[in-house]
Amino acid sequence: MPYDPSAFPPFAVTVDLVVLTVRRHALCALAVRRGEPPFQGRWALPGGFVRDDEDLSQAAARELAEETGLRAHGPAAPDQDNGAHLEQLATYGDPKRDPRMRVVSVAHLALAPDLPAPRAGGDASNARWAPVEELLQQGGYGRDGEPVAPLAFDHAQILADGVERARSKIEYSSLATAFCPTEFTVGELRRVYEAVWGVALDPRNFHRKVTGTPGFLVPTGGTTTRQGGRPAQLFRAGGATLLNPPMLRPEV
Amino acid sequence: MPYDPSAFPPFAVTVDLVVLTVRRHALCALAVRRGEPPFQGRWALPGGFVRDDEDLSQAAARELAEETGLRAHGPAAPDQDNGAHLEQLATYGDPKRDPRMRVVSVAHLALAPDLPAPRAGGDASNARWAPVEELLQQGGYGRDGEPVAPLAFDHAQILADGVERARSKIEYSSLATAFCPTEFTVGELRRVYEAVWGVALDPRNFHRKVTGTPGFLVPTGGTTTRQGGRPAQLFRAGGATLLNPPMLRPEV
DNA sequence: GATCATAGTCGTCTTCCTGACGATAAACAC
DNA sequence: GTGTTTATCGTCAGGAAGACGACTATGATC
Numbered sequence A, B: 001m002p003y004d005p006s007a008f009p010p011f012a013v014t015v016d017l018v019v020l021t022v023r024r025h026a027l028c029a030l031a032v033r034r035g036e037p038p039f040q041g042r043w044a045l046p047g048g049f050v051r052d053d054e055d056l057s058q059a060a061a062r063e064l065a066e067e068t069g070l071r072a073h074g075p076a077a078p079d080q081d082n083g084a085h086l087e088q089l090a091t092y093g094d095p096k097r098d099p100r101m102r103v104v105s106v107a108h109l110a111l112a113p114d115l116p117a118p119r120a121g122g123d124a125s126n127a128r129w130a131p132v133e134e135l136l137q138q139g140g141y142g143r144d145g146e147p148v149a150p151l152a153f154d155h156a157q158i159l160a161d162g163v164e165r166a167r168s169k170i171e172y173s174s175l176a177t178a179f180c181p182t183e184f185t186v187g188e189l190r191r192v193y194e195a196v197w198g199v200a201l202d203p204r205n206f207h208r209k210v211t212g213t214p215g216f217l218v219p220t221g222g223t224t225t226r227q228g229g230r231p232a233q234l235f236r237a238g239g240a241t242l243l244n245p246p247m248l249r250p251e252v
Numbered sequence C: 001g002a003t004c005a006t007a008g009t010c011g012t013c014t015t016c017c018t019g020a021c022g023a024t025a026a027a028c029a030c
Numbered sequence D: 001g002t003g004t005t006t007a008t009c010g011t012c013a014g015g016a017a018g019a020c021g022a023c024t025a026t027g028a029t030c
Helices: A056-068 A132-136 A155-172 A175-179 A186-197 A203-212 B056-068 B132-136 B155-172 B175-179 B186-197 B203-212
Strands: A012-023 A026-033 A047-049 A084-092 A103-111 A127-131 A217-224 A232-237 B012-023 B026-033 B047-049 B084-092 B103-111 B127-131 B217-224 B232-237
Touching: A012 A056, A012 A084, A012 A155, A012 A175, A012 A186, A026 A056, A026 A132, A026 A155, A026 A186, A047 A056, A056 A084, A056 A103, A084 A155, A084 A175, A084 B084, A103 A155, A103 A175, A103 B103, A127 A132, A132 A155, A155 A175, A155 A186, A175 A186, A186 A203, A186 A232, B012 B056, B012 B084, B012 B155, B012 B175, B012 B186, B026 B056, B026 B132, B026 B155, B026 B186, B047 B056, B056 B084, B056 B103, B084 B155, B084 B175, B103 B155, B103 B175, B127 B132, B132 B155, B155 B175, B155 B186, B175 B186, B186 B203, B186 B232
Parallel strands: A012 A103, B012 B103
Antiparallel strands: A012 A026, A012 A047, A026 A127, A084 A103, A217 A232, B012 B026, B012 B047, B026 B127, B084 B103, B217 B232
């Protein structure tokens, strides 16, 4: 693949990942600790260089597998396996976003169920699920009272954009099911919405809405009591990807 | 800005523009004729290399100004001047999308009122507004009976994605006003929706909807009869950017 | 084992929004 | 004036959502 380097400025192209999940009623993102400068020791989004023969989505899927072990499927594919939803988010190319050189980062958004434990090259201390609220508060203090350093590079902005994308997209699509295991209850799905939006939803109206939307949920016949209380029906994600009319996010 | 070329594969980064407008009741996109290989003589989306000191949005705004003379304003800025709306669309990086070398293109979407005549370096024959329907039909025949060559590179895909973005975004935002001049009537705005969606809307329900949504339209006090018939009130775009509840796109 | 707490599920009622469509208003062409 | 075109207001029925009451089926507690 010959080219004339004088004809255009050379760029490094990376993919960065906003991997979201819901743990303990909170929206969490995967963060990895940087092992080398710049921003050594700081938390950052997982990511890496795009290889010479890779498409952008391939690179993102590869990084996702390396960091979490999750297989990815695109926005169009159904939620058959236990993989994560993966889609392109946006591209960030400020000339000064990386002090070393000109780097353009194609950010991707991944939504995963709670199950997997993070693994960054097998070193658990260098990867963690952190509440997005905690990752986004600049210069504040975490739950343990330790001062919180902001994310490396422009990753706070990328994370914020990814969270906003997720928040708006579960309104009009069935994407919230990507946060759930293969089989789940209406209540578990509702808790996903509540965690992502940070609001409380009326269980009765929510139940009516999701069970009344054709193609959204398919009953599996089983029930579970894992949430306590009366046994709940188990559902699988249906074929519908678009919700019409959408799920309404409460105002304030 | 030193870097080690062996540490990562070098990429060329370009911006491509999907510039949409509404002319004669049809959604049209700006196309330029390629003057050199590959795809010499074929129509393509305007675009170019990102410069070494430019942000991506700056590069897109520069290309837009070069091709159309339009000033751009971002998604957040109000529609004060006569500029065009400009936002990032998506990034395309298939390893084989450009036969010469590895090129990653950050596509942007611009929405402009009808006014400007295209100018590609002053040569009008090398730039034109074409109905998107015509640009997207692969291997068909245009209105003049001439065979239509598909757009260069993956630009048909990019254009299709841009059109889809515009179609969905005018549902829940006030973005349709970006297709209108500073002052416009309800009927003109309705014709924008009809052209972008390719459907007919009920004038009475549309009028009730847009005038009843707070912050969407601000009456200027003037009237016009430029559409014929009874004089219509003139409006300016209001401060509201999000439409809640959204404008509903008819099914079928 | 009765009681309680918890979560799930079904209904009702009111309100808001939309789609369908009738009716009137104000310009222009002839 | 008559007809045509576009704008604007009004009415009505149907659907969806928010608020909330009521009942059900578990496990936990006394």
